[in-house]
Amino acid sequence: MLDADFFRRWMVATAASVDREAERLTALDSPIGDADHGSNLQRGFTAVRASLEKEAPDTPGAVLTLAGRLLISTVGGASGPLYGTLLRRTGKALGDDSEVSAGQLAEALRAGVDGVMTLGGAAPGDKTMIDALVPAVDALGDGFATARAAAEEGAVATIPLQARKGRASYLGERSIGHQDPGATSSALLIAALAEAAGE
């Protein structure tokens, strides 16, 4: 079973990973976006980490809804509402239980990803964070490490795609050949989940 501390470790591991990879995310965002994905997410997850260190909510759902709310109020851009909605929806779907199973998490995360798709209007293949998240959620039943691999594969698979959502879509065919920064940061989020689980 997964408790609030597990979810806190997930968020802290994500913050550390975003710190490490911020420059790479920004570099990926440079040719097809506006070169701020790394610094924006870093600002958001730094706020999440600081808040969770000050007061840690005592249920898994509360940890994620708090993190989601902080991302919405600190990140800005499209990443703020999209990542914020992902975590808030997932947190809400987990409910008030003090411990949840891996199966419950998989189900809740699917609700979170559905929320992101509704908000952003993106579908798989549009070259967005969805291309890493959907395969990760599909693979979560087979374990955290499998989900991590699926997310990373999904992120790499965005390279040949043409962007249909967000700022990269304005480039049309010129967006082809670049890995999507949002799918890349989503893969980091799932990798941090595996890390929190010790896998």
Next chain:
Amino acid sequence: MKMLINVPETVVADALRGIAAAHPDLTVDVENRVIVRRDAPVAGQVGLVSGGGSGHEPLHGGFVGHGMLSAACPGEVFTSPVPDQMARAAAAVDSGAGVLFVVKNYTGDVLNFDMAAELAEDEGIQVAKVLVNDDVAVTDSLYTAGRRGTGATLFVEKIAGAAAAEGQPLERVEAIGRQVNENSRSFGVALSACTTPAKGTPTFDLPSGELELGIGIHGEPGRERRAMMTSGEIADFALHAILEDMPPRNPVLVLVNGMGATPLLELYGFNAEVQRVLGERGVTVARTLVGNYVTSLDMAGASVTLCQVDEELLRLWDAPVKTPALRWGM
């Protein structure tokens, strides 16, 4: 790249402190990043709130004041502000007559303003929204996020702001804003890329001797790259794209807008070519504005925006305005 800054992290806050010092008619909340006209809320008037990433100055903070915006929310450089900012701005400017959000069509701006509208409505504030999407360089199709909002934002904010200043009701101010957007088209070119403070190097590589056609205002590359053209050739290209998309029936307002690093000498020369092309096409020009209004940091280049106006829109354009960056009639 050398920049006149302290550190990248405080660029926006530092600029806000400078705006506060320069413009006593504005109340600047540096911590929460909201710029409000000092006399807000104005009784009986609809509040106009806009915002977007920083780096486009004077948009939007420079357009706060009598006859234009009631408040502006600057985000991080090229990053949409967060919903808390807009909700705070809406609360500061609502006199009970409601608030109009002027939103440029970028995914981040749209999502954050939508979330802010929910927060404001929870507080009992009536909110309407005008989405600006005037850029003809981006093909509008089922598979894109639609056209970008660029230079027409100035026309929407000025004309809807004038309607609000007259005390027109929210639905009317919203309708006028939409009418302005629907009758506006823009096209931009870049002669150089821009450099964000956080990254410190140009956001794309543009060799000397080449230009990008159809750029947006975020340093994103355009749709096409060509060998450098003359001012006259660029005016022909840009206006062809605009007029093909919107055959003019009425007189037009013209905005020849600098992207930040192109001198006025060049912008005025470019305007001469723009006026030549419009004359050749038989388009009547009602008013012309030349200058750096919707910029992209240190990008060199320019954009042209046309707005078709009827008598009512022209009257509202001519109405008095008093803001840091736009001022006439008072």
